Amino acid sequence: MFQLKIKHKLLAAFGLILLLLTGVMGIYQYTLSSSTRAFENLLAQAVAIEEHANRGEIFMLQSRRDEKDFLIRKKKKYIQKLSDNIAGLKAEMHEVSQRAEQTGDQDSGARAAEIIGYADKYEAAFKELASKLETRGLDHKSGLQGKFRAVAAQVAEDMLAYQVDDLFIAMLMMRRYEKDFIASKGSRYREKFTAAIETYQNLLKESRCDPTSKKQQQEALAAYHAAFKKYLASSSPGVQDQYYQMMRGAAHTMETAINDIFVPDARAIFLTIRKNEKDYLLRKDEVYAQRVLAGIDTLTAVFNNNSVLQSHIDKTTERLNQYAANFKLLVAEDKAIAALDQRNQQCSFESCLWNRNCRDFSRCGPGAVDQQSHNQADITGFCDAEKHRRG
Numbered sequence: 001m002f003q004l005k006i007k008h009k010l011l012a013a014f015g016l017i018l019l020l021l022t023g024v025m026g027i028y029q030y031t032l033s034s035s036t037r038a039f040e041n042l043l044a045q046a047v048a049i050e051e052h053a054n055r056g057e058i059f060m061l062q063s064r065r066d067e068k069d070f071l072i073r074k075k076k077k078y079i080q081k082l083s084d085n086i087a088g089l090k091a092e093m094h095e096v097s098q099r100a101e102q103t104g105d106q107d108s109g110a111r112a113a114e115i116i117g118y119a120d121k122y123e124a125a126f127k128e129l130a131s132k133l134e135t136r137g138l139d140h141k142s143g144l145q146g147k148f149r150a151v152a153a154q155v156a157e158d159m160l161a162y163q164v165d166d167l168f169i170a171m172l173m174m175r176r177y178e179k180d181f182i183a184s185k186g187s188r189y190r191e192k193f194t195a196a197i198e199t200y201q202n203l204l205k206e207s208r209c210d211p212t213s214k215k216q217q218q219e220a221l222a223a224y225h226a227a228f229k230k231y232l233a234s235s236s237p238g239v240q241d242q243y244y245q246m247m248r249g250a251a252h253t254m255e256t257a258i259n260d261i262f263v264p265d266a267r268a269i270f271l272t273i274r275k276n277e278k279d280y281l282l283r284k285d286e287v288y289a290q291r292v293l294a295g296i297d298t299l300t301a302v303f304n305n306n307s308v309l310q311s312h313i314d315k316t317t318e319r320l321n322q323y324a325a326n327f328k329l330l331v332a333e334d335k336a337i338a339a340l341d342q343r344n345q346q347c348s349f350e351s352c353l354w355n356r357n358c359r360d361f362s363r364c365g366p367g368a369v370d371q372q373s374h375n376q377a378d379i380t381g382f383c384d385a386e387k388h389r390r391g
Contacts, residue, residue, distance in 0.1 A: 045103045049096050056092035056115070059085045067126060074138035079130050086123045090116050125344045132340060136333045144333055148326035152277070155270060155319045161210045162312070163267040167217070168258050170200040175251060178228075182244065190232075197225055209261060210312070216257035224250035260309045269299045277327070284338070289331045296324045 063085035070078035093112040100109035137143025177193035180186075204217055227246040234240050273295035280288035300320055303313050 045099045045105075049099050049105070049108055052092045052095045052099070056089050056096070059089035059092060060119075063089065063122075070130065074133070076134070076138065079127070082126060083123065086119050089119050093119075125340075129337070129340055129344065132333060132337045136330065136337065144326060144330045148323070148330050151319065151323045151326055152274065155316075155323055156274070158316060158319060159267040159270045160208045162261050162263040162308070162316075164207065164209045164213075164258055164262050165264065166203055167200070167207055167209065168262055170196070170203050171251075171254055171258060174200050178247070178251070193228075197221075197228070201225075213257045213261045217254050220250045220253035220257065224254070259307050261312060263303055263306050263308055266299065266302060269295060269302065273299065280331075284334055286331075289327075292327055293324060296320050 063082045066078045066082035066085060069075070070082070093116045097109050097112040097116075100106070100112065135143055137145030140146065140149055174193070174196040177189055177196045181189040181193045201221060204214065204221065207214060224247050227243045227250065231240050231243040231247065234243065273292055276288045276291040276295060279285070280292060300317055303316050
């Protein structure tokens, strides 16, 4: 009985040892499997975070390229492209945030949220700037710039109608030789007089002066020339005097028609205004803006101080007021854009942090994986050593 009990005890002891060994092996296997699964899951999440961060960085770079393309080319299609790329960036960062939450990676989650915040601020600032630039005009035909240039073109065309210095001089030369011929009756002055009439007639034909004034001058010149021919054909001093008085009446009509539209140096003054306008558009310097407005005041005063018909004064004043109003709006919009650009310098600085934070993901992810790998190696090494010691 005693030996049997000893046998049973020995069997029980060996069974207990086997049971303990089985338990240790089970614990080892469970720990190894759990650690491996945790490691593989963390590794997969870290790799996924890095991939999403890399794609987010690509979207960020593409959005910055769209920004530059818009500012250089002024094409509205780049506004939508930038919005699409920002949306892609934010989607990638949301993925990073979700995966970081699953693995307890608070640092990556915080970085993802920070980048989303930067992206929202960047997109809002860009859209505000783009809206200002659209209002100003993306090219010379649109926005305030288009309206401003359209009015400027109208005023420039109008100035041609009032720039009749050549006609006025030609008419005065004709009147000079007229009087020389009447006084001397010499053939030399008759030739000069006839040539002066032809010169004035040709200039008038090509002139871009006011149509009404041009018609009046042409009709008066025709009557003037016809009366001169009859003057030459007549030998009676009394009849010649009658025709000469007809010539004088026609000449006065021509002179009045010219004076009704003649504004000395009008075109030169307006060209100076346009030069200052171009200087402003190139340099955005307030000095040139003030010169433009001062030039407009000068040109308005010149019209009012000459014997131009009131209808021409009213039309030109209205056009110049439109020109000045649109130019002031353009200057005000440029100031708003400059202020916005200065305000957005901080946002531009923050946008540079996207790149840094996106790249930080690639450093953060493998670092966590490396730490877990070290932990895995420690666990595996411990279990292998224990198995060797017991086996």
